[in-house]
Amino acid sequence: MKVKDFYFDLPKELIAQHPLEKRDESRLMVLNKKSGEVEHKVFKDIIEYLNPGDCLVLNDTRVMPARLYGAKEGSGGKMEFLLLNRHEDDIWETLVKPGKRGKVGAKFVFGNGELKAEVVEVLDNGNRKVKFYYDGIFEEVLDRLGEMPLPPYIEEKLEDRERYQTVYSKEVGSAAAPTAGLHFTDELLQAIKKKGINIAFVTLHVGLGTFRPVKAEEIQDHEMHSEYYILDKENAEIINNAKRSGKRVIAVGTTSNRTLESIANEEGQVKEQSGYTSIFIYPGYKFKIVDAIITNFHLPESTLIMLISAFSTREIVMNAYKIAVENKYRFFSFGDAMFIHE
Known part of the structure; x- marks a missing residue:
């Protein structure tokens, strides 16, 4: 199957x-994964x-x-x-811009000097290993100096x-x-629990690879x-009890799914475990x-549209996306939601 089979024309607007003022008032497309039937709802209707x-x-x-802006010691050259x-x-493994300033041994200063860094290694993928120096707790320093790493398609400041x-x-x-979880409010989650739905948590730390374009022509060639x-x-x-009882396990987002x-x-x-996953889910899975x-x-x-196509079919999902564009649904991180079931 070819990557271009998952192309659709998306108007930039x-x-x-x-984000919307109220999280749970995003629109919700409900898609039957077998029939392709579509309903138009509001997220709190979930x-x-x-x-x-x-x-x-x-x-x-x-x-x-996780985004820091620093200056090179000596020259004052700006570095992201x-x-x-x-x-x-x-x-830390870091992505640096501009790369030419990120040579081994280069040192940088952030803010008023409460955080400093030195490049210690250049990795094969072009990323750098950087050692940070600070007093106190790193997360607190990062909270003061860092900015949210919004995806490249979000151009407005948060x-x-x-x-x-x-x-x-x-x-x-x-x-x-x-981002699928951004639509939930505390009130909606309480109402869901009150109805007798169980909630379980997994942790998957989302990497920037989630935005990396698929450059291979054939899906299976993508790493x-x-x-x-x-x-x-x-x-x-909690998850196993639902399965044993013949109830549904509903993944919120492709990260929970993976x-x-x-x-x-x-x-x-x-079962209880931790580790790294590079699972790639596409039609046929x-x-x-x-x-x-x-x-x-x-x-x-x-890879995300390929995953949900695997859960239904490519034809049904691409048709649902066509309907979404025609009905001016909002796309990507701060956009609207879809519930796929049968």
Whole structure:
């Protein structure tokens, strides 16, 4: 199957540049994955489609203010750092711009000098390993000096950082938000629990690879990025109980989906574990545990639209996207949502 099979024409004005005032008043397209039937709703209507005993699986990762702007010691040349993965002893894998200033041994200063950095290694992929120096707690320093690493297609400045976090975010470590979860409010989650729907949490720290374009012509030639996940014993049991009871496991977002499908065995059961996943789900994949998906509207030719096409069919999903464009749904991170079920 070719990557171009997942192309659709998206008018730029449909790319949402800011979140709605109320999270749960985004639009919701409800798609039957077998028939292709479409309903148009508002996100808070999702509760109508959830049944007592179902298990909603949320990704509780929290986005780091991972973009730093510094100056090179000596020359004062400006440098942008994007923190990707933490290694040992305050060494981070980072994306740097401009790369020519990021030579081994180069030193940089941030803010009023409370944070300093030195490039210690150039990696094969062009990223740098950078060692940071500071007093106190790194996360607190980062919170003062860093900016939210919004995706490249969002050109407007975000006034409230928390709008690029889910209301249940907890485990700091992502370079991007699990955006399907941005539609939930505390009130909606309470109403969902009150109806008898179980909620379980996984953690998958979203990497910038989620925005990396697929450059191969054939889908199977694409190399998927790797991301760190965690599932603890308590949440594994909540998920397994739903499966054993014949109830649905509903993944909120492609990140929760990839985590569950990475961990589940052939019987659709999960167990406590952590590790890295580079699972690439595209049409032909047989889902082991996920019964329904809540997701946003994704980029043309992205691995994300391939994943949801695998959950239904390419033809049904591409037709649903055509309907979304015709009905002026808002796309991408701050856009509207889709519920795919049968």
